[in-house]
Amino acid sequence: MNPVDLITKKRDGSEHTPEELRFLVQGMVDDSIPDYQLAAWAMTVYFRGMSDAEATQLTLAMAESGDTLDLHDAVAPGVLIVDKHSSGGVGDKTTLAVGPIVAACGLPVGKMSGRGLGFSGGTIDKLESIRGWSPELSEERFRRQLREIGLVVAGQTADLAPADKRLYTLRDVTGTVPSLPLIAASIMSKKLAAGADAIVLDVKCGRGAFMETLDEARALARLMVAIGTGAGRQVTALITGMEQPLGNAVGNGLEVREAIETLHGAGPADFQELVERVSAEMLLLGDPACRTLDAAQARIVEVIASGAAFEKLVAFVAAQGGDPEQIRHPERLPAAPVQQTLLAEQTGFVHGIDAREVGLAVVEMGGGRKKKGDAIDFGVGVVCQAKVGDRVERGDPLCTVHAADEPGARTALSRLRGAWRVEADAADPLPVVLDRIASD
């Protein structure tokens, strides 16, 4: 078997055998296939695609290319490991609220998560707003915390799917990122390597997300469900809107506050709905007591109302070295000294908020990274006060900018002025969940 033959085969539209895919993945891991051949191959996959069976075999080979976790010894016998993945977007702090809710329902959540780059932030960056909180855990401590508290969020300590790391880095610089089978294999290989029995996928769709159209998002969701199912896992994919920022807060400390509000049942309507829905889908997959979405949702309302979900966040933060007093008193979380408000210039209805512009404004203020390793200002951000469908009078606030200084605030405001589209005629609020695709 040699790489040129495999490139030629895919170039000419044939399917790879499982052996060929394992050979390619082995070559990614041990560097026996050079970058230029992997790049050419990735481009053939961009043009020719892959069958579900091929994508599944590629994913399995990538999942097996490094460490694989088995967390069953860290949970009660018979309990399933349910993971969630979001394709990411502006204001996406879902894990911060879903994790405590699901854990409070008795289903353990042990996640490895990443940092943010560009206009969408990362879960670990958000949690690092909390004084002392650390993502660095040994595997042994990870397991102990999962057993004792039922909720862990750690950096990628284990060497999960190293083939994906190499291929992703290369795709990023060779124009081969937007290939559905390669995207799906990248996401799913890490979930499989992390030992999930069942997975809830939140595939974002819209101008603030990687998949801009519903058709693209559906195709990606369908393929990931097929891969997961083919690998013997239960998978549910929600396709959710990312035309405007998710919730109201964008910016690390501000998003932690909003997650806390949501655990008290007082989050912004769209975010509260999404958090409860994702949590319910996870329970449906992992908790045998929850036979229907309604039953799962009732259970969720219960752990929110009782304060159990909130207390789970407190315990989790404390277990990873964070200051629980900042969770009990969110006003103690990092805050920015300068606040300025963007006002509506006309009376009407909000028809659109450019999520990407909001995300970039926050990066610009220091709330995100332009390049790897940049320091983050946890206090800065944007809080939306009018979302799509809302009626505003001229002079009403559209959003408030939280900035480190006056010039930063002014720059952000001028960028944001064009992001809100207010028109005279009425607009409907945007739906949160656009579609659902599941195993079976």
Place this chain on the structure above:
Amino acid sequence: MNPVDLITKKRDGSEHTPEELRFLVQGMVDDSIPDYQLAAWAMTVYFRGMSDAEATQLTLAMAESGDTLDLHDAVAPGVLIVDKHSSGGVGDKTTLAVGPIVAACGLPVGKMSGRGLGFSGGTIDKLESIRGWSPELSEERFRRQLREIGLVVAGQTADLAPADKRLYTLRDVTGTVPSLPLIAASIMSKKLAAGADAIVLDVKCGRGAFMETLDEARALARLMVAIGTGAGRQVTALITGMEQPLGNAVGNGLEVREAIETLHGAGPADFQELVERVSAEMLLLGDPACRTLDAAQARIVEVIASGAAFEKLVAFVAAQGGDPEQIRHPERLPAAPVQQTLLAEQTGFVHGIDAREVGLAVVEMGGGRKKKGDAIDFGVGVVCQAKVGDRVERGDPLCTVHAADEPGARTALSRLRGAWRVEADAADPLPVVLDRIASD
């Protein structure tokens, strides 16, 4: 301008601007674009193609990427530099006969040529069968010989089209060889850099050639004519058959002998026809006295009959250090000690000869290279005694193998046995020239 954007642009089906193509070619030459990005880009070109204008701009940029020659000071004032190129094939010794004929007609021929690899041989290897002959000439000696004798064949001493060298090496290992615009740019950039005013292209077509179908060969010929014309050159492309070996002889010394016979007007019918036609097309482009193909062909018959063409070969060989006595007495050229004949197993007509198998048999016997730098046995080869259309009786010779030893001869014979297809019903001889595409 950055490489990822250019890859993405071509991937999505857009045309490159001339500036973008120059940027890419510059990146090939100064290594500022890494192999993995060039490989991904080449694959997008494979899938998306290029317009004639793009292919022309790419070719010009590649032609200008290194040294460029101007040979006008080495020929009489007003004389055009006419070059020829063959896409290569089994038994293709055309340059050995065309060069002396055209030069004898007064049109100077100064060629840079290459060595062979795989099943088709190179012109320089063939000429090196002649004792003492050398392709290594300084540029000054090249010009002097062109002025004095009108015929030079040298190795690539100048650094012509280095961008093509890098891209070709990469294409070879990334499955991007069979892209028409990249093939055309590779061939034409070297011809333009070598300073040709007019070019005759011999595009081989058939199982023994790179282009297997007439449609593919026509598309490549059309594109190369468009590129050359767009670059201000006159170009004539002949599409010629390569279903069976060209002429009878395959193997270095044997091919030199056959070229000598052809210069005496006694070559095999197909090869004699092709040589005279290519020569006539060159005269038509370069000799103002030849206004029609018929006039050009009459002139060619003249220089063959007078012996002027043969004497030109003698003078050329001597000028480059070769032994002219081997040309006057071809039986003194390298010969192989063992000769064995393949006999027809049934009476009938030859319907096909697998040119590639014949080429590979010669490589196997040591007459070609399996890898760069392999030494060559100039004496070995195959001489066809029955070509397509010929009637053979059971026991008649199909070909004679010239080998270094008995085992080599036996191996070659067993390979060749399957290469001749003899059937009962009559078969037509194969046409030599299948089509002609020219500027204007």
